[in-house]
Amino acid sequence: MPEFEILNVQVSLNPVHAGDTVRFTVITDDSVKAPYGFEWKLEYENNEVNDTVTSSNQLVWNAPNENGSFRHEVWVSSESGEQVSDTYTFSVEVKKNSDSALSGDIVFSAKDQSGTFQIFRIDAVSSDFQQLTFFDIGEDATQPSWSPEGEKIIFTSNKYGISTGPALWTMNSDGSNQEVLYDPEPENEHVPPLIGEYPHWSPNGEKVLFQLCMNCQIISDYNIFTFNVTNKEVRQITYNQAIDIDPYWSPDGSKISFISDREYRESDSEDYYSDLYVIKHDAVKEKLTEKRHIRFPVWNSTTSEIAFTSISAPAGIYSIDLDNQEVSPIIENSSDRVQVIPHTWSADGEKILFSRLELDSPRNHTIYIFDKSRDSLYSIYNQIAPIGNPALDGADWFSQ
CATH class of the missing domain: 2.60.40.10 (Immunoglobulins)
Structure with missing residues (x-):
């Protein structure tokens, strides 16, 4: 024996x-x-x-x-x-990934050998891989987003950033012509960089949507802004002493979704939730969820549907039908030690790019594409990081 x-x-x-x-x-x-x-x-x-x-x-x-x-x-x-x-x-x-199901290029932020976040580009079909940024240690490049035509990428970097957040940068799709965006102040000879997080290009390419912490030295107070890339105008969209974060454009650019805890900040309750809101014409049009723990809403490119991460049990990626406000699961967590985050939908509206993080050591962090029509899952990129250190920070997909 x-x-x-x-x-x-x-x-x-x-x-x-x-x-x-x-x-x-x-x-x-x-x-x-x-x-x-x-x-x-x-x-x-x-x-x-x-x-x-x-x-x-x-x-x-x-x-x-x-x-x-x-x-x-x-x-x-x-x-x-x-x-x-x-x-x-x-x-x-x-x-292996199926060539017939995938197309286009994915940009994402992952750690290089020094532990610095850099922006990488990978072909969804061939897995051809290219590093686009080479920032120094501590200058992390994160949260990349494609322009509508796939010609440029906007991202954040701690290079030229300040205590309230990183600076916003742009570059060409091949990594060339890297430039920091500037917030013009005609009376200031030292023009400051544009500070913000979670940037996304508008569908017509004219504006950039981002979040900014207003009073981070005192309290977490985030609001939503837009930046006009032509005339350099910065416009504040939300005004609330709360956390208004994770902004995302609707496919036609007429609406903005975001996450906020504004109602619970003003209440006497100790239960702080984060719900989904939609803005139209600079005014809060509708609160779409009630007493949920939600992050990272992403509009489907072809339907009236928004996917989001729900931390409320059972946790996972869900979608809400904006016509009837019905919520249904897309990807359910395999355990409470797994976190899944949606990043964007494909151009045909049938596939969703998301990342999956195992919270136990070693922290296995993987980017996937889930094809709803085929009920198929495709692995795109994988990286392992020590406890307490996620290996990925943002991703976007330019698909055809």
Whole structure:
């Protein structure tokens, strides 16, 4: 009889796509403790096998860039290297992205080898990869957004930023011509950079929508602004001593959605929620949700639908039908230790770009595309970061 028994191996992702970073967790009885370890045999491309020895019951595996079923073996070993359990064998199915379902380019912010956030570009079909920014440590480039024609990208960077937020920058789609935006003050010879967060281009390309913290030294007080890229006019859209954040244009540019806790800030209740609002013609038109914990609303490009992250149980990505205000799930969290964030819809309105963050160590952060019409999930990019340090900060998709 073997001394120990491996009961199961949990696989962190399902399904697994080519290039994914996958975490295996061995489930044993409680008696398996140091000095015992685990030995693995992992099958890679071209039938290559890799032997790994670790004292941990977790192992990270980079899925190969091809379709197939990959066989893995693991067993418990003693300090002297003696096998003290039966060999547990399992297989992982790996799928490549389907060329027929995807198109266009995705920009996103991820950490480089120095731990600095940079902007990257990846082709959704071929996975061709390009780094667009090369900022120094501490100058993080984050929250990229495509212009309507895909010619430019707006993003934020701590370079030239101040205590209330980062500066807004633009660049060409290939990373060239990087410029900081400026808020003109004719009487000020030292023209300050335009400070803001979460920027998005208007559908006609004339304006940029962003949020700005007004009194961050005293209280979190965010409001929504627009910046006219032609005449450099900055216009404040919301005026409230609350958190008005995550602004997003409607497909025709006539409305703006955002998240706010304004009603709960003014109440005596200790329950602080964040609800979804829509603005039309500089006035709050409608509050669309009631007593929810919501973030990151994104308008569908072809329908009267807004997707958003809900932290309220059950957490996940939901959508609201603006015609009847019915809320329905799109992607439900697999556990309360997972966070999912929508970034944008595809041009045909059938697919949604989102990121998934595992809150336990190692923090596996992955960008996916979910195709509602096919009920299919496609992995685009994956990165692992230590506890407390998300590996991604913003993404956008220019699709055809």
